[in-house]
Amino acid sequence: MEETEHSNRFAKDNQSTDKVLAIIELLSCSKEPMRLIDISNQLNYNTSTTLRFLNSLERNGYVYKDRETLKYQMTYKLCGLASHISNRTGIVEIASGPMKQLSTNLGECVCLAVEQDYTVVYVHVADGPGQMLRTTQRIGSQAPMHCTGVGKVILSEFPESKIDEMIRLKGLTRYTSNTLVTKEMLLNELQLIRKRGYGYDNEECELGARCIAFPLRDYNGQIIAALSVTGPLGRMTDDFINSNFRTILEAVQDISYQLGYHS
The missing domain is CATH 1.10.10.10 (Winged helix-like DNA-binding domain superfamily/Winged helix DNA-binding domain)
Structure with a gap:
């Protein structure tokens, strides 16, 4: 009773x-x-x-x-x-724990990136056990938006006017035979990312490297950063991604939840 x-x-x-x-x-x-x-x-x-x-x-x-x-x-x-919380916990502090755990579980590199002046900037990385980070994915390194998974995920929320400005200022440089080098190709890719909620870099920036990337959203529902899992093409197979998709998604949702996003 x-x-x-x-x-x-x-x-x-x-x-x-x-x-x-x-x-x-x-x-x-x-x-x-x-x-x-x-x-x-x-x-x-x-x-x-x-x-x-x-x-x-x-x-x-x-x-x-x-x-x-x-x-x-x-x-x-x-x-x-809110100001006290913001001052105490930035996005790197929030994301570092889940990123480290994800990297350990998957054995691959996990990267956190933001956009600055139409360029991807890597602000935190968690290297997989025994793996070596690519030069373009070290903390503070910059990379193009149109040919990286994190860059395209962030671009997916941009209005077409901002995409036009990005193309005008940065161009659509070809890095590999897979790079998206026309506005039409890029817009089609961004539409696909918006539809499924995540994006890929299929050897578009560097041959032999592949990644899957997800958006990180804040309390307004806006994309403020992106998280990617990246590795050599031989390990980042469709089977590997499919079998670990839920694990990656849960880490992304955990970080976004701490940033105030409730879907």
Whole structure:
């Protein structure tokens, strides 16, 4: 009997937490302060429950209630908390652990890259056991966007105007016979990446090397970086990628989740 009461109390507490978070998210996304009745209606809560949670948020400094209009809005307290988190944990700190584990499990190099001035910049790498990093994938190294897996994944979210500017500034240099050297070829590849959610470098930047790359998204759902698993063509076979796809995807989702992305 006591165990049942404890379970019921725990479930009720969880529901209350969910409701408070829903109120925070609603007010944070609202362009205007909101009335109690509107908050209740949008979330399908009764007004007494909504008022109780709003009073708690107001007492703790997260919500402000205008005494004339009786409307509620979020304060900047959450921004302060977010700033502390941002200052403490950058993307490299968040990604390094999952990357190291992934590299150990797969025995291949795992790379983290961002875009800067229409160029890929590698900001962190985890080398597989006994493997040697390619020169282009050392920390701080730069690489073209149009012929790398991470570069194409990041480009997949760019509007066509920015892709045109990238081509104008950087060109579509041929590095191997597999390099995409026309805008049409690149756009077709980016469309495929958007459809399936990941991309490849099939010996497009360097002969004998292949990678699979995934986007890393932040709390806005925007791609802010990309992660790739890369290795020699003889090891990065379709069978290897297929058998380890779930492992790679879970690491990517873990990093994006810590960056605030909830799909």
